[in-house]
Amino acid sequence: MALKITVIGTGYLGATHAAAMAELGFEVLGLDVVPEKIEMLKRGEVPMYEPGLEELLRKHVAGIEGSSGRLRFTMDWAEVGEFGDVHFVCVNTPQKHGEYACDMSYVDAAFESLAPHLHGPALVVGKSTVPVGSADRLAARLVELAPAGEDAELAWNPEFLREGFAVNDTLHPDRIVVGVRSERAEKLLREVYATPVTAGSPFVLTDFPTAELVKTSANSFLATKISFINAMAEVCEAADGDVVKLAEAIGHDERIGKKFLRAGIGFGGGCLPKDIRAFMARAGELGADQALTFLREIDSINMRQRGQMVELAREALGGGSFLGKRVAVLGAAFKPDSDDVRDSPALNVAGQIHLQGGQVTVYDPKGMANARRLFPTLAYADSAIEAVRGADVVLHLTEWREFRELDPAVLGEAVTTRLILDGRNALDPEVWRRAGWTYRAMGRPTA
Numbered sequence: 001m002a003l004k005i006t007v008i009g010t011g012y013l014g015a016t017h018a019a020a021m022a023e024l025g026f027e028v029l030g031l032d033v034v035p036e037k038i039e040m041l042k043r044g045e046v047p048m049y050e051p052g053l054e055e056l057l058r059k060h061v062a063g064i065e066g067s068s069g070r071l072r073f074t075m076d077w078a079e080v081g082e083f084g085d086v087h088f089v090c091v092n093t094p095q096k097h098g099e100y101a102c103d104m105s106y107v108d109a110a111f112e113s114l115a116p117h118l119h120g121p122a123l124v125v126g127k128s129t130v131p132v133g134s135a136d137r138l139a140a141r142l143v144e145l146a147p148a149g150e151d152a153e154l155a156w157n158p159e160f161l162r163e164g165f166a167v168n169d170t171l172h173p174d175r176i177v178v179g180v181r182s183e184r185a186e187k188l189l190r191e192v193y194a195t196p197v198t199a200g201s202p203f204v205l206t207d208f209p210t211a212e213l214v215k216t217s218a219n220s221f222l223a224t225k226i227s228f229i230n231a232m233a234e235v236c237e238a239a240d241g242d243v244v245k246l247a248e249a250i251g252h253d254e255r256i257g258k259k260f261l262r263a264g265i266g267f268g269g270g271c272l273p274k275d276i277r278a279f280m281a282r283a284g285e286l287g288a289d290q291a292l293t294f295l296r297e298i299d300s301i302n303m304r305q306r307g308q309m310v311e312l313a314r315e316a317l318g319g320g321s322f323l324g325k326r327v328a329v330l331g332a333a334f335k336p337d338s339d340d341v342r343d344s345p346a347l348n349v350a351g352q353i354h355l356q357g358g359q360v361t362v363y364d365p366k367g368m369a370n371a372r373r374l375f376p377t378l379a380y381a382d383s384a385i386e387a388v389r390g391a392d393v394v395l396h397l398t399e400w401r402e403f404r405e406l407d408p409a410v411l412g413e414a415v416t417t418r419l420i421l422d423g424r425n426a427l428d429p430e431v432w433r434r435a436g437w438t439y440r441a442m443g444r445p446t447a
């Protein structure tokens with residue numbers, strides 16, 4: 001009989017994982033502690049913007065016409081404990097307030113709530129990004145709390161999905177990493193992932209600490225790549241070089257690769273910034289802090305980019321104060337194809353200029369509602385053209401396709417000054433310059 005799967009926590013990770021498991025043919029029960037989320041999901045609606053996810057959900061959520069009916073949602077822990085053979089824990093692990101460490105309270109609460117309902121053999125699979133050593137601790141807690149005792153087993157299976165590509169990354173992962181302690185756990189996870197493994201996804205078997213570390217080290221490497229190219233942008237800026245050409249040229253070396261070498265205002269979001277900080281904090285606890293001190297530099301290069309964008313804007317406006325200057329900001333999400341504004345470099349820059357007296361108007365294709373909630377004092381426009389009306393400078397801060405497809409001639413009619421600063425090195429300088437704009441970007445020559 002096909003395995004029954006539960007998914008605990010229905011954010012980006014959990015909602016996508018639940019839908020993907022149903023797509024793979026399993027019966028799936030999703031749980032969240034937020035009633036509004038569960039109500040939305042039951043109607044086949046997704047609480048965030050993620051391309052393709054709503055379609056996948058609607059294909060499987062029970063009660064929706066024409067659906068497979070394999071996917072249901074609940075808030076009842078007893079039902080989840082009773083239903084599942086395999087339970088995926090997908091709750092978030094944000095940064096603790098006022099410190100670098102990771103806040104494990106949601107993960108801990110999920111285990112405390114689930115375990116007492118495990119009366120028979122069950123595999124609990126952690127997917128959340130956690131400090132190394134957590135799995136070991138949670139495995140012991142599980143055995144302690146579960147009526148099934150040793151039959152309630154843990155595995156660790158980090159997730160590598162990117163927002164904006166979550167569905168594809170989940171259905172066709174570039175690797176599946178599982179930390180297990182028994183053949184039974186391995187066998188169950190091979191069964192869960194049989195389809196992607198048959199399609200070619202590598203299945204990497206590890207112990208607990210390695211599985212946990214794979215995730216944090218992967219994100220640290222990605223953050224390092226971005227900060228590396230941003231450091232090169234600073235040097236290019238000083239030496240009149242062109243960081244975009246430089247990235248292209250070094251990227252031809254396969255050992256370096258072209259991806260994640262886009263210089264600009266740096267990385268944000270709910271993962272990379274908090275993950276490198278939590279990793280440093282954990283290394284400190286383990287007495288290995290020296291190994292990761294370079295991440296402090298990665299973090300500070302990254303945060304510096306935001307300030308440099310503000311300075312680039314100030315300089316482009318003639319230096320001095322932002323008072324009375326109209327600044328249009330294109331982009332609020334931390335990256336395109338997402339409505340996520342957590343630690344968004346774009347909003348950070350917009351906020352800094354606003355606090356210094358600039359009249360900032362923001363437009364983002366999908367991130368407006370979230371941006372308004374986080375920065376209610378900024379002005380918002382309903383379209384790019386409305387945002388730039390009367391602007392003294394336009395800041396391109398999230399590289400949505402919609403912005404690349406803007407007609408500089410049309411925009412030029414709306415602004416006061418044809419001055420655009422590309423914080424993502426994603427627009428074509430020639431196109432903008434031909435239309436009479438002054439185009440500036442970080443790490444690139446002026447004209």
Ligand code: UGA
Binds near residue numbers: 260263266267334
């Ligand atoms: C990241 C990882 O890429 C995923 O593999 C991982 O699963 C996920 O975190 C997670 O831990 O859950 P995500 O946060 O969705 O995924 O975003 P990325 O695509 O990694 O982008 C992060 C930030 O880096 C964005 O702000 C983006 O604009 C910036 N970035 C990316 C650059 O500034 N330059 C680049 O060349 C690439």
